[in-house]
Amino acid sequence: MATFTNQATLTYNNTSVLSNVTSGQLTETLSVTKTAANETYTQGERMTYAVSIVNTGTAAADGITVADDLGAFPFGDQTLYPLTWVQGSLRLFVNGAPEEAPAVQSEQPLQMTGLSVPANGNVLLMYEAEINGFAPLEPGSAVKNTVTLSGAGEPLTASATVTATAEPVLSIEKSLDPLTVPEKGQVHYTITLYNNGGAEAGAEGNPVVTDTFDPPLSDITVTYNGQAWSEGADYTYTGGTFTTSDGAVTVPAASFERDSQTGSVTVTPGQTVIVISGNIT
Numbered sequence: 001m002a003t004f005t006n007q008a009t010l011t012y013n014n015t016s017v018l019s020n021v022t023s024g025q026l027t028e029t030l031s032v033t034k035t036a037a038n039e040t041y042t043q044g045e046r047m048t049y050a051v052s053i054v055n056t057g058t059a060a061a062d063g064i065t066v067a068d069d070l071g072a073f074p075f076g077d078q079t080l081y082p083l084t085w086v087q088g089s090l091r092l093f094v095n096g097a098p099e100e101a102p103a104v105q106s107e108q109p110l111q112m113t114g115l116s117v118p119a120n121g122n123v124l125l126m127y128e129a130e131i132n133g134f135a136p137l138e139p140g141s142a143v144k145n146t147v148t149l150s151g152a153g154e155p156l157t158a159s160a161t162v163t164a165t166a167e168p169v170l171s172i173e174k175s176l177d178p179l180t181v182p183e184k185g186q187v188h189y190t191i192t193l194y195n196n197g198g199a200e201a202g203a204e205g206n207p208v209v210t211d212t213f214d215p216p217l218s219d220i221t222v223t224y225n226g227q228a229w230s231e232g233a234d235y236t237y238t239g240g241t242f243t244t245s246d247g248a249v250t251v252p253a254a255s256f257e258r259d260s261q262t263g264s265v266t267v268t269p270g271q272t273v274i275v276i277s278g279n280i281t
Contacts, residue, residue, distance in 0.1 A: 217278030
């Protein structure tokens with residue numbers, strides 16, 4: 001809220017007398033808020049942001065510019081942007097009705113121009129931004145991006161903060177060796193579990209791997225990260241279906257390293273490898 005002052009002067013017979021100083025306050029007619037649809041993020045994830053502008057004044061606010069810094073932060077002599085605006089994702093709603101999106105003057109940082117907020121009305125901007133290779137990924141780290149509204153009095157700002165996920169981010173991959181197998185020949189199935197998250201997938205989450213072989217395997221042997229497993233204790237194999245025992249599988253957390261020159265973050269996923277060998281029946 002801005003404050004203004006005023007003072008009068010009385011001049012008579014070459015003498016000046018000052019009045020008392022009066023002061024008042026100007027209430028802002030525009031306000032801006034920003035929200036993120038997600039609270040957490042992983043690398044490559046798309047985030048949806050909403051910027052709400054409300055005009056409580058009796059006149060429209062024209063020529064408004066909205067700039068989003070996309071989470072910019074200094075890194076050496078560079079500025080890194082952990083968010084990348086997704087082209088074509090910008091949507092505009094005026095008093096709840098969709099309208100043509102405003103012009104985008106810059107993508108990094110993102111800058112939108114030519115907005116008009118009607119009297120006693122509101123504008124909603126929605127757009128997506130992707131978590132890119134500059135975003136910090138360690139548990140507890142965050143991306144805070146700020147919008148600045150200008151063109152109608154003092155600039156206004158609003159921010160939204162999302163934090164790196166502290167949960168496992170798992171994927172699974174399977175391969176076969178050899179690819180060409182004679183009847184009743186031996187094959188080796190390799191199942192690799194990857195964790196791109198900053199937390200271990202431990203026994204409390206109880207990861208379980210199930211695999212049904214067609215055709216079934218006989219006389220199977222199983223290794224877990226190179227160590228022999230025992231049927232019954234570590235896994236079961238019934239009717240061609242392999243299932244790991246509760247609490248037998250864990251997948252370590254990923255590690256993250258920021259390049260000292262470019263600032264990009266490299267993810268080395270945690271891995272767990274299960275090899276199942278047997279004869280085709």
